[in-house]
Amino acid sequence: xxxxxxxxxxxxxxxxxxxxxxxxxxxxxxxxxxxxxxxxxxxxxxxxxxxxxxxxxxxxxxxxxxxxxxxxxxxxxxxxxxxxxxxxxxxxxxxxxxxxxxxxxxxxxxxxxxxxxxxxxxxxxxxxxxxxxxxxxxxxxxxxxxxxxxxxxxxxxxxxxxxxxxxxxxxxxxxxxxxxxxxxxxxxxxxx
Amino acid sequence: xxxxxxxxxxxxxxxxxxxxxxxxxxxxxxxxxxxxxxxxxxxxxxxxxxxxxxxxxxxxxxxxxxxxxxxxxxxxxxxxxxxxxxxxxxxxxxxxxxxxxxxxxxxxxxxxxxxxxxxxxxxxxxxxxxxxxxxxxxxxxxxxxxxxxxxxxxxxxxxxxxxxxxxxxxxxxxxxxxxxxxxxxxxxxxxx
Amino acid sequence: xxxxxxxxxxxxxxxxxxxxxxxxxxxxxxxxxxxxxxxxxxxxxxxxxxxxxxxxxxxxxxxxxxxxxxxxxxxxxxxxxxxxxxxxxxxxxxxxxxxxxxxxxxxxxxxxxxxxxxxxxxxxxxxxxxxxxxxxxxxxxxxxxxxxxxxxxxxxxxxxxxxxxxxxxxxxxxxxxxxxxxxxxxxxxxxx
Amino acid sequence: xxxxxxxxxxxxxxxxxxxxxxxxxxxxxxxxxxxxxxxxxxxxxxxxxxxxxxxxxxxxxxxxxxxxxxxxxxxxxxxxxxxxxxxxxxxxxxxxxxxxxxxxxxxxxxxxxxxxxxxxxxxxxxxxxxxxxxxxxxxxxxxxxxxxxxxxxxxxxxxxxxxxxxxxxxxxxxxxxxxxxxxxxxxxxxxx
DNA sequence: AATGAATGAGAGTTCATTCAT
DNA sequence: TATGAATGAACTCTCATTCAT
Numbered sequence: 001x002x003x004x005x006x007x008x009x010x011x012x013x014x015x016x017x018x019x020x021x022x023x024x025x026x027x028x029x030x031x032x033x034x035x036x037x038x039x040x041x042x043x044x045x046x047x048x049x050x051x052x053x054x055x056x057x058x059x060x061x062x063x064x065x066x067x068x069x070x071x072x073x074x075x076x077x078x079x080x081x082x083x084x085x086x087x088x089x090x091x092x093x094x095x096x097x098x099x100x101x102x103x104x105x106x107x108x109x110x111x112x113x114x115x116x117x118x119x120x121x122x123x124x125x126x127x128x129x130x131x132x133x134x135x136x137x138x139x140x141x142x143x144x145x146x147x148x149x150x151x152x153x154x155x156x157x158x159x160x161x162x163x164x165x166x167x168x169x170x171x172x173x174x175x176x177x178x179x180x181x182x183x184x185x186x187x188x189x190x191x192x
Numbered sequence: 193x194x195x196x197x198x199x200x201x202x203x204x205x206x207x208x209x210x211x212x213x214x215x216x217x218x219x220x221x222x223x224x225x226x227x228x229x230x231x232x233x234x235x236x237x238x239x240x241x242x243x244x245x246x247x248x249x250x251x252x253x254x255x256x257x258x259x260x261x262x263x264x265x266x267x268x269x270x271x272x273x274x275x276x277x278x279x280x281x282x283x284x285x286x287x288x289x290x291x292x293x294x295x296x297x298x299x300x301x302x303x304x305x306x307x308x309x310x311x312x313x314x315x316x317x318x319x320x321x322x323x324x325x326x327x328x329x330x331x332x333x334x335x336x337x338x339x340x341x342x343x344x345x346x347x348x349x350x351x352x353x354x355x356x357x358x359x360x361x362x363x364x365x366x367x368x369x370x371x372x373x374x375x376x377x378x379x380x381x382x383x384x
Numbered sequence: 385x386x387x388x389x390x391x392x393x394x395x396x397x398x399x400x401x402x403x404x405x406x407x408x409x410x411x412x413x414x415x416x417x418x419x420x421x422x423x424x425x426x427x428x429x430x431x432x433x434x435x436x437x438x439x440x441x442x443x444x445x446x447x448x449x450x451x452x453x454x455x456x457x458x459x460x461x462x463x464x465x466x467x468x469x470x471x472x473x474x475x476x477x478x479x480x481x482x483x484x485x486x487x488x489x490x491x492x493x494x495x496x497x498x499x500x501x502x503x504x505x506x507x508x509x510x511x512x513x514x515x516x517x518x519x520x521x522x523x524x525x526x527x528x529x530x531x532x533x534x535x536x537x538x539x540x541x542x543x544x545x546x547x548x549x550x551x552x553x554x555x556x557x558x559x560x561x562x563x564x565x566x567x568x569x570x571x572x573x574x575x576x
Numbered sequence: 577x578x579x580x581x582x583x584x585x586x587x588x589x590x591x592x593x594x595x596x597x598x599x600x601x602x603x604x605x606x607x608x609x610x611x612x613x614x615x616x617x618x619x620x621x622x623x624x625x626x627x628x629x630x631x632x633x634x635x636x637x638x639x640x641x642x643x644x645x646x647x648x649x650x651x652x653x654x655x656x657x658x659x660x661x662x663x664x665x666x667x668x669x670x671x672x673x674x675x676x677x678x679x680x681x682x683x684x685x686x687x688x689x690x691x692x693x694x695x696x697x698x699x700x701x702x703x704x705x706x707x708x709x710x711x712x713x714x715x716x717x718x719x720x721x722x723x724x725x726x727x728x729x730x731x732x733x734x735x736x737x738x739x740x741x742x743x744x745x746x747x748x749x750x751x752x753x754x755x756x757x758x759x760x761x762x763x764x765x766x767x768x
Numbered sequence: 769a770a771t772g773a774a775t776g777a778g779a780g781t782t783c784a785t786t787c788a789t
Numbered sequence: 790t791a792t793g794a795a796t797g798a799a800c801t802c803t804c805a806t807t808c809a810t
Contacts, residue, residue: 005769024305026218030805040771042807051805110302113216144376149357150369154376157349165341177342184336184346188376194788194794221779232796234782243780389790408689410602414784424792426786435784494686497600528760533741534753538760541733549725561726568720568730568764578773578809605800616775618803627801774808782800789792 009047011037013058017100025107025114028055056119059108062101063123066094074129080142081190083133088159088182095163096173106164144191154189203229204236205250209292217247217299217306248311251300254293255315258286266321272334273382275325280351280374287355288365298356336383346381393431395421397442401484409491409498412439440503443492446485447507450478458513464526465574467517472543472566479547480557490548528575538573587613588620589634593676601631601683601690632695635684638677639699642670650705656718657766659709664735664758671739672749682740720767730765 015036019028030051034041048054073086095102112120134151137143145151159181166173207228211220222243226233240246265278287294304312326343329335337343351373358365399420403412414435418425432438457470479486496504518535521527529535543565550557591612595604606627610617624630649662671678688696710727713719721727735757742749 008770024218024303026216026303027305029803031803041805042771042773043769045806046769046771106302110299111216111218113219145372147369149361150354150373153350153354153357154373157353158345158380161349162342162345165345169341177339180337181342181346184380188350188380194792196794200795222781223778233780234796234798235794237781238794238796392791408602408687410600410687411689413782415782425784426792426794427790429785430790430792490686494683495600495602497603529756531753533745534738534757537734537738537741538757541737542729542764545733546726546729549729553725561723564721565726565730572734572760572764578771580773584774606802607799617801618775618777619773621802622773622775771810772808773810775804775806777804777806779803780801783796783798785796785798787793787795789794 008037008039008043011039012044012047012054013061016054016058017104020104020107021100025055025111052114052116055108056115059105059115059119060122062098062105063126065098065101066091066105067126068094071129074133080133080137080140081186084137084155084190085182085186087130087133088155088185089178091156092159092163092173092178092182095160099167102163103167142191143189145189151189155185158185200229200231200235201239203231204239204246205253208246208250209296212296212299213292217303220247244306244308247300248307251297251307251311252314254290254297255318257290257293258283258297259318260286263321266325272325272329272332273378276329276347276382277374277378279322279325280347280377281370283348284351284355284370284374287352291359294355295359298352334383335381337381343381347377350377392421392423392427395423396428396431396438397445400438400442401488404488404491405484409439409495436498436500439492440499443489443499443503444506446482446489447510449482449485450475450489451510452478455513458517464517464521464524465570468521468539468574469566469570471514471517472539472569473562475540476543476547476557476562476566479544483551486547487551526575527573529573535573539569542569584613584615584619585623587615588623588630589637592630592634593680596680596683597676601687604631628690628692631684632691635681635691635695636698638674638681639702641674641677642667642681643702644670647705650709656709656713656716657762660713660731660766661758661762663706663709664731664761665754667732668735668739668754668758671736675743678739679743682736718767719765721765727765731761734761 012033015033016028018036019032023032030041030044033044044054048057070087070090073090074083076083076086078086108115131148134148138146143151145154159178162177162181163173204225207225208220210228211224215224220243222233222236225236236246240249262279262282265282266275268275268278270278300307323340326340330338335343337346351370354369354373355365396417399417400412402420403416407416414425414428417428428438432441454471454474457474458467460467460470462470492499515532518532522530527535529538543562546561546565547557588609591609592604594612595608599608604627606617606620609620620630624633646663646666649666650659652659652662654662684691707724710724714722719727721730735754738753738757739749
């Protein structure tokens with residue numbers, strides 16, 4: 001019984017991820033999902049209240065997958081800059097390892113209309129530990145900038161965009177390139 | 193024969209931009225446009241062949257608006273780093289001055305499904321002069337990185353994301369903040 | 385002035401005939417006509433009250449074209465069978481000479497919904513002289529059948545259908561074949 | 577799961593046949609079908625992929641209905657002329673018994689634009705046995721003509737057109753009339 | 769739990785027609 | 790006369806969702 005369920009949910013979720021890549025979030029419909037996952041359109045409603053609920057739940061699951069193991073990096077017994085570096089590498093690796101999921105996550109983030117406001121709140125809450133790390137850094141005067149959004153932009157945007165651009169142009173990022181972008185981003189906000 | 197009512201096109205375009213902000217590109221429908229612009233759904237077809245054509249044309253117009261005046265900055269009689277700085281400021285100012293248009297542009301760029309491939313080609317061609325500037329910089333060994341996508345990510349992503357984030361959280365970016373982000377981005381790729 | 389008009393009406397009519405062939409009567413729209421005839425959709429309304437009026441008028445004109453010269457054959461100083469033969473040959477020749485017009489005529493006759501009832505009445509009235517010939521034949525006991533519809537079916541249907549079938553299968557009818565079908569049809573209804 | 581409601585398909589098909597009679601094939605729209613059959617316009621899409629598919633399927637069903645029992649006549653242990661006579665009577669009876677279906681069939685045949693090319697191919701294949709009978713007749717030198725299209729025109733067109741004309745003028749054909757037309761048509765192509 | 773059937777609402781689009789010049 | 794602009798109505802078709810089994 002359980003197994004059957006799991007396989008169906010799995011199939012539905014995979015269908016959503018694939019359709020998001022091939023047709024964009026707007027092209028994700030219950031009809032197409034049903035065809036791709038080989039289930040009835042009605043079956044999706046056994047697991048999800050409606051479309052928004054489906055995308056919201058999937059988004060949160062994907063978010064969890066992307067964050068998995070992040071705590072270890074955050075609490076590493078190392079210097080501040082080193083810990084930020086571990087965090088950046090963590091996401092870089094995850095984005096590369098789960099391109100379909102990363103693409104779906106970006107699509108939702110670029111278009112939050114598809115999920116509930118609570119989902120956005122919840123997903124923001126998930127980066128709480130990261131915020132703590134940031135506050136620690138500010139307190140220690142380790143950063144050249146103090147506004148969180150500004151720092152996040154300087155630290156994460158280049159790496160994220162590089163992976164995204166390369167994914168779109170079908171040209172994989174090398175570890176060497178990731179390393180250089182991360183180092184330069186860190187240089188841009190860390191004092192000395 | 194009847195004259196084209198410029199107010200109608202204007203109203204239609206404004207409706208598209210507003211709907212893209214409030215509901216995302218997927219929420220842009222001819223019905224909603226018509227209601228918002230106070231015209232008949234059929235009227236839009238006088239100006240545009242279909243939805244793809246409408247978004248494509250509007251995207252190119254917006255792109256032109258965003259690039260307007262860029263040439264002057266590119267050909268300024270100044271050093272390389274200074275000219276890159278002028279370019280970054282150019283876009284920062286434009287994005288701030290035309291938030292609705294910038295949002296629409298980002299939406300299309302994040303989801304090129306909605307426009308024709310030719311549109312993508314044409315819009316890419318528009319940044320030719322910028323590429324030239326980049327090549328000049330590489331030739332003069334002014335940059336710490338040589339891969340275009342990597343440099344673009346380091347230079348533009350932080351500024352763009354900051355404006356975007358602040359727009360979403362309804363908290364305007366100050367010129368001071370923009371200046372700091374731009375300077376740090378330039379520091380990240382320019383040698384000394 | 386006049387010339388210009390004539391050219392436009394001509395262009396419109398030709399467009400209708402061509403569209404009827406390539407897409408069927410249902411595919412004839414003012415938009416397509418305008419594009420094909422290189423006029424404005426509104427121009428057609430200078431000459432025709434509406435779509436039904438346009439098709440009705442054109443149908444009658446085509447009918448006249450098809451009947452042109454029929455009177456001569458009907459009043460020929462020859463025997464009854466010979467005169468029927470002349471009539472059959474008349475239509476056979478016309479249908480072959482004006483395939484586009486014949487096709488349009490058949491389309492209307494198979495689908496009288498597109499024209500006004502008066503048009504049907506008028507076009508039926510045009511075959512009055514033919515009816516007279518038929519009555520003359522009945523009076524002289526020249527025919528094996530006396531019901532008009534039955535005789536018409538036996539006399540005209542084979543020839544008409546052959547031309548139609550061949551037109552559809554792009555294989556022209558030869559004069560020899562027409563001659564044989566006509567002779568056999570005449571044999572089928574004429575006594576001895 | 578819910579069972580397919582046979583009454584719904586039936587109602588939809590009847591609506592198509594009736595609309596074809598009253599407004600012609602061009603007047604058959606999903607909206608009108610829905611109103612007449614008392615279902616939602618969307619329901620028709622449960623059964624048919626699109627309009628072309630709907631007309632194609634219905635056409636083939638009608639064709640089967642019209643041919644039903646034809647095999648028995650074709651393989652009758654009787655002379656050639658007698659077997660052709662049986663075939664003609666078969667269709668005459670069917671056309672009279674199913675006027676709505678016959679009208680729809682003629683409409684499609686006069687306007688194959690509305691169905692898929694495969695449908696035309698399939699429906700042509702259905703008359704294979706009839707072709708065999710014809711070839712047998714040619715081989716035995718029983719016919720005065722050898723071209724299939726020409727023979728078909730001479731044999732079938734008069735009967736078909738008579739029924740059609742009478743149907744249009746609301747005056748039923750009698751068996752006596754049918755018998756006479758069939759006999760004369762057979763006379764026209766059979767040697768002695 | 770699972771699903772095919774069914775549907776109202778709305779999508780994009782074309783149509784015949786009228787308006788204003 | 791001639792026309793491009795404009796439109797309400799209708800079109801084909803898809804959608805998210807519910808129903809009945």
